[in-house]
Amino acid sequence: MPGLAFRYVGRHRLPSRLSEFDVERYFALTDSDIAALNERFRGDRRAGAAIQLVFLRASGRTLDHVGTLPRQLLRYIGERLSLPIPTIASLRTLYQRYKTQYDHQVWACEYLGLTSHGQGQLVDVAAWMEQDAAETLSMDDLIQHVHHWLYERRILIPAERTLRDLARSIWAEVERDLLVLIEAAVPKVQRVRADALLSARHGSSGMTILEWLKTPPARHSPSTITETLAKIRLLKDLGVHEWQLDVVPIEKQRAYAQRVQARRPAKVRELKESTRTIELIFFLHVTLLELTDALLYQTGRRVSDLVRQAYDRTTVRQAHSAVEYRQQLVVIKALVRDSGRTAQERLDDIDKLLANLADKPPASHAASVREALTDDHHRIRNLMGPLRELGFVGREAEPSLRQLKLVGTLRDSGATELPLDCDVPVSAAWRDLVKGDDRTRALRALEASAITGLRKGLRRGSVWVNHSLSFRERDQLLIPHAQWERDHNRYLSSLGLPGTADPFLERLTEHLKAALAALEEAREAGRVTIGPDRALHLSALEALPIDGIPKRTRDLIFSEIGTVQFADMIMEMDAHTGFSEVLLARKARDANELVSLYAALIAHGTDLDTTNVAAMIPKLDPAHISTAMRLLEMPGRLPRANDRVVEFQRTHPITELWGSGRQTSSDSMSLDTSPHLFYARVDPRRRTHAVGMYTHVLDQHGIVYNQPIVLNERQAGVAIEGVTRHNESRDDGGLRRLSVDTHGYTNVGMTVSKLLGFDLCPRLRNLSERKLHLPRSMVAPAGLAAIAANEVSIKAIRDSWDGLLRVVASIHAGRVSAIVALQRFGSAAQGDPVHRAADHLARLLRTLFLCDYFSNVEFRREMHTLLNRGESVHQLQRAIYTGKVAPERGRRRDEMIAISGSLTLLTNVVIAWNTQRMQATLDGWRSKGQGIGDDWLRRLGPAHFAHVNFRGTMSFPIERYREMLLNAAPWRRTARL
Template sequence: MPGLGFRYVGSDRLPMRLSEFDVELYFALTDSDVAAINERFRHDRRAGAAIQLVFLRASGHSLGQVSTLPRQLLHYIGQRLGLPTPTIASLRTLYRRYKTLYDRLIWACGYLGLKSIGPDQWADLEAWMRQDATESLTLDELLQHANCWLYERRILIPADRTLRDLGRSVWAEIERNTLALIEATVPETQLRRADAALSSQHDAAGMTVLDWLKTPPARHSPTTLTETLEKIRFLKEIGVHTWTLDTVPIDKQRAWAQRIQARRPVKTRELKVSTRTLELVFFLRVTLLELTDSLLYQTGRRVSDLVRHAYNKTTTKQARSAIEYRQQLVAIKALVRDNTRPAEARLAEIGTLLGELPDKPPASHAASVRETLTDDYRRIRSLLAPLCELEFSGRDTEPSLQRLELIARLHDSGATELPIDHGVPISANWRAMVDCDDRKRALRALEAAAITSLRKDLRRGSVWINHSLSFRERDQMLIPPSDWESERGRHLSLLGLPATAEPFIERLTENLKAGLAALEEAREAGRVTIGRDGALHLSALEALPTDGIPRRTRDLLFKAIGTAQFADLMMEVDVRTGFSEVLLARKARDANELVSLYGALMAHGTEIDAKGVAAMIQQVDAAAISNTMRVLEISGRLSRANARVVEFQRTHPITELWGTGQRASSDSMSLDTSPHLFYARVDPRRRTHAVGIYTHVLDQHGIVYNQPIVLNERQAGVAIEGTVRHNGTREDGGLLALAVDTHGYTNVGMAVSKLLGFDLCPRLRNLSERKLYLPRGMEMAKDLAPIVDHGISLKPIRDGWDGLLRLVASIKSGRVSAVVALQRFGSAAQGDPIYRAAEQLGKLLRTLFLCDYFSNVEFRRELHALLSRGESVHELQRTIYTGKVAPERGRRRDEMIAISGSLTLLTNLVIAWNTQRMQATVDAWRGKGQRVDDDWLRRMGPAHSAHVNFRGTLRFPLDQYQDMLLEAAPWQRAAGS
């Protein structure tokens, strides 16, 4: 999606009003422009030529009419040319002759290097649109991309109708090709069966089968797991798992599926056959993929629950055993001291007490947990039964699959004992229990071993399932081996990495030596000490000196800005950024659609539902807001709108005082919710059920990435994913450093982030327990010996370098998300060459980071400031979203993403508006000669909300801004054509 600089590309008319910001950013005349106009045209013709010039430069399209020219632009043109402000009447008179208008257009095109589109360019455009249409989600998006393609190649954009006709033709061709793929892949009998089944009534659910499939998973429970499995059975009975449609991008599949998701079943029946077939097939396909992920995720959680239950039960049992053991010792002690009884009697009683002790030696705690888990065989069997129905695949002779197949055969045959000659490999931890004499208990132990190992193997990728998004085969997620072999050089060039590990290791080793020298220097200076416990100790950071002026300046600044209504704020930022056009993939057609869009943003981004928002706005009804909320669930639109707003915020010079935009912090924020929400977990701090919203906050305060997450899980993957996707949209290199807390860091994560071109900088908990890991044989100062571990081997890095590069290139190219990649190659993948390489490399990089962190006070201060800045933005988000996520909200993945993206967009709107007002106020003060030091401004930020009214009655000032935000009416276009 084009950025802020492409806002007017493809427009054929100007809005009735323009802001001063728009005039200076999009329609500015340079000194060379003025000189060329003065040289070419006589005095009374210069204004018209200038308007054509600036409009062509901003839009790449000829100006369709001059009946509505903004007064701000006319005033600017007159001022730059040294002329009286031109009037619309004079320009209309000037352009009454078509030849005059045509001559000005030809001159402007020649001056800007624009050329008319010819047959060859039409052919190139059509070919490019065919390719882009395979990924674009709507026709409007395809046309936007086509306009930008023409603009970047300096080709004059043709009339909208001509381009739209071509777009419709290409779009129809893509749909025909997709239908042909479906006809070749999906048997007609399966299609007819699916179509008939979806409109039938579900016996148990009391609704149509289509509505039943639309219902997202409820809370984590055995009932939810059973219902999810029932849906997968239904889809597999139709044959959905055999439909190979992987050539269609998954986002494209989701776009077609969402249409059925957002439509009532009766309306689906009214669609023409081809459209219904497209939507139906991809709805069923995407539903199966997501349900499979959901089932495996629920299974993993269920296994964790069973293990945790066994752990707690074992702990209680061991505590009870310890008490009983002590009581026996006390009784024996009393018998030893009892001189009133004969020795023979006391020895006999002591023998009785000792006889109660088991003969076998005490098992370890882990072994005891495994025994307790085996006793819970009924719940394990209820969990294994559905898994045996799924068609897992894996590596050759994968032990997990062999165990699962054996258990399925035994269950089918009704066997209750494990045969002695079962022939299935058993891990050392479970071997004693599986080989015991009690064959019933041996079968139970095998079942417990199978369910725990399957969970681990799914996470590491040695076992997979084909009809899944997150648990696919590794080679399906990564760049295929043949492609990697042929395009390896290109990927390495994009990553800026060497073909072998040696140059990278040499450079890292030199940096480690410098870091260790700096750390030793800090130790000698007393800034770092090594205590008797053999750990590093840091003194607290000293607060920067302040005289209170920055705080008073901030208060005066926001007092001068004054209060604001949220409705006014949203429309003002929309006028300057056009985020509503990004969300709709076009301008709003009328005021009702525009206000419905604002209402949908609030319904998603606050705790207020559609009815509540409609009561606050009173300009639209709840139904219109609910329908528009579905539009915000379309993939990518909220993220592109957020990028547009952040880009606008960063255009203000004041943001350069806060940072360079090349550093950021990332952390999660909890949103309270019902325990019935599928993604809900207990927040460990507040002990309430919540979901996480993970955000990346620039050092300039804008939020550049957001994603909903599950709490209590490692966040290194989402931290890396957000940075990679942000950097992929930037031409200045993007982020170079990302500050995270302990949850956002792993050794593998540090290695992957470094190879992707940025540093992961964790604020580690318990720094005193952190060791410095160095390669074997590396020299260092003797005084640092207590905190150094020479346990790093460089051989795994060299051996696994190619696989590690392939993983990183796959993340960079978008084939796999960093979240999934770090799950597959995290701690569950121990023993894998890629994991060993990343783990060893990550430890070295962590050592280098710790050297900088301990020795460089300013670096440590900057890291803490970045994280504190992120917390201040989270405070603003909590002000906007003050309540809980409703129990009926956020059950679907798309809806949860829309909630996260809408909250982020509302937050960015406040930050951008505050930044613009702060800049304007500071400029006004300085214009009056009032002193405002940059050092004062550097210590204040725009994440301020006390002056904004987010609640109450909201009235959007449509009369002020609708001319700039709404699409031109048909009669206006006709008048200007």
């Protein structure tokens, strides 16, 4: 969506005050504008025409409001036109006749190429709004979208009442269509039962069933699994899993569901029946999908716990066995040396010691783990109950589903042994246990095989659940086959990829030959060596010359900037970017609403709760903060607000010295939390329970994407997702290079990123990854032959090219996230043709990257600089979020996204404010003739926070920015006429 450049689009009046930044960015007069004004109007008419011109260009609307014009704008117009203009004026004082004002507006429209909206164009606008309303999440968003749509097409934006009446009628029609869809998909009996949930009580807890369904899952434990299953069972008994509502975009369903989540049941009952039906049905449907995902995640993690515990028990048992074995050897040694007894007596004693020694050879460690897992049959059986109720579906030949069905049938019949004539297929690893003589143990082994197989099947997509978001059928996640065949060329055009693999591979092969030659040259020059381990090695980067000037310059800059209160910083950045208007979808009505919004940002983005924040801000009610915190959970608003702040930061010339804005690094920062969050994991470095906050940091320091993640999992999917979602809203080509650490890299991830149009640059750790993989027909230079492997199959890439493009196009179109796609087609999908094609193509891409990494010092230094820059931003984030996520916070998906987004927004506010002050300080120094080298400035950064007071009593300077941030009440507008 358009960001900072569209700040004033759709406005029908000017604020009473403008900042110098706003005047120069949005209301500037160019030299050609001044020439046109001088040619067309006489001196006393130019000011009014100029004001009409700049307002039309900024807003797309004519300026008809007669309130007081901003002094800053009047002064600027006077200076640019060299005219004496009063500092206090209104349209009424500038125009004595309305016809003159009208003539100026007509001229400005003609000069800017704006066309007036006729009846035919309004029909086109209405048709576009009907299409947009099908996916838009609120009517306010719909009106904002049509403002931008008209502005981009140079159509004069109609009066607000005209658009709002049109949007209201279209929105009502959309909701009527939704109601018709719901009535067709949900039987009346089920709608009545759903409505009864508003007042029905749940057990002895005192809550209504609706309140109970709103309660998020608690800590990772069997009791949480049981409660989550109980909620799923209730929803399935209601028939929610049979509702066919997929034609409505999931984000739109979530938006309606969130309204129910934010209201008390009593307030839901007060809604109009049609509105209540829509919101309640979508809430129940989304709740079932999310609870199913949560249960599958919990059971998968539970299976991992059981396997890990079996591994630990096996390790301990093997250690004890080793001790006992050595003790037996010591005893045997003593018997052998006992010369006081006969040989036969000693042999008899040795035979007694070895009586318990099994005749078969010892099992491998993995086989011992499977045996230990089989012995843990009570916990495995307790876990199979929830899994059986989910209704798994999968491929016909999926062994784990057949095993689950057989185990369920035997348990229902009361059998305790596995029949000898069992024909259910099992893997070779489990075959000895399942085919063994002990049939009771064989049944337990089959249960363990089924439960571990299901987890793998879910990850690779061979097993799925229809009422799930992330674990549904793999083909349902992708563009449907019929649509892919029909629109194949359109998708390829948007990706810039050929329909066959040969043109892409030819270009890649040519680049690879040149890169290999450069690497061989670096080896001959001694910059790269091949070690005894048959892997590439290089010496550490040569440190830059020690120079204290950049550090002293930074200290001098921030010394002149001085200390600042966090509240002042937030309000000033809001005045420059209008992020509060984005978060509220309108301007704040009064000071209390605005301060409550800031307090909600602080409550979400720091470790403080509403009570503590209210104590820091005088005369603020915690209830108002809680209401504003719910508002921040509305999807899309925090990302759009963040985009505005980052765009403002990038308008300063100093950022061009830091980077081009086309590169980024991504990494995860862990926030300590309570184990009572079911997705909390132990951070291996900090040794505490934590959740991950994954961020993409530009080479110009701003954070352009954020998302909460689960720790200790591969992060390649979320890394690619961040770049993809950022690039889809850019018209400048977006990001072209992404630097990640080891966790952000996988083979499939490197292929997907390249086909999406950007390069994934990983910091590789394993020596096995420092090999050169080449096509079987390519010959490596003689000096690199020791580390080259001709094992890349071009045929595998060609054969599955179309399937690979379908996956990538689905990610690009937003049908499936890169996170889910990489899970389904990643390492868990080994053997799948699409995975094989992606893996072989990735080997070529990794070889090309390694050649550049080892042969190009500047490329390597730049990549490490990007990663270090991301770490410096993480330090700033830790200064803002100093504590841990409270046990009662972050359990809901929407709330955790709001926490991540708020922390990102507060971080970007600090970075943008520092950048602005650094630019102003440098401009001041240069105006005095104090020159500063660009090489020094490149090594500075705005992620500085020692001068910021993040705590203490917060006093927001409302009066200083009232006219810029608050929407004046109607009576106040009249008083200013």
